[in-house]
Amino acid sequence: MNNQLQHPRGSSSSHCGSWASLAEAQGIYVDKEFYSASLLKIDSLFYYKEKPVSASKSGVVKSFIPGYNKKIFFRVQDRVEENDIVFIHEAMKMENEIRAPRSGIIKSLGVQEGDNILANHRLFEIE
Incomplete structure (x- = not known):
């Protein structure tokens, strides 16, 4: 059993830098045990602005x-x-x-x- 991360296209790497997209990973090996994982790909950072508390018509x-x-x-x-x-x-x-x-x-x-x-x-x- 290979103890490296597996790229879905079949290639493996001991680091993430050679992958085209980390979001495509299907899982990870930890201490020679495979764990399925879903990773989110962040295309851009965004700023979340909380909606202001709004008053009803009565105030x-x-x-x-x-x-x-x-x-x-x-x-x-x-x-x-x-x-x-x-x-x-x-x-x-x-x-x-x-x-x-x-x-x-x-x-x-x-x-x-x-x-x-x-x-x-x-x-x-x-x-």
Whole structure:
């Protein structure tokens, strides 16, 4: 049994540099054991831009995932501009900036600092 990676066209190599495309590999040998594998070919890098939290027609902004309200930057009756960070929402050890989807006055807050938040929970309302 050959302990090198096998190219689907039959050629083998002890390194990936001689392959036309690493994405064509069918598996890998580790300690003389063959493991099937699927590899993704990345044609180009891309930038993922998170969709902004959107307010409904009523101006209510809701959470998109459960988490923890880490920090509030505005209070009721404060004026916010579009894209201002209203608070930091922590979910799965990642901090998400919850931004104002439009300019206006904060009419109400549905959370306090330190609150646990469920998905689809009312976070704040802009009038």
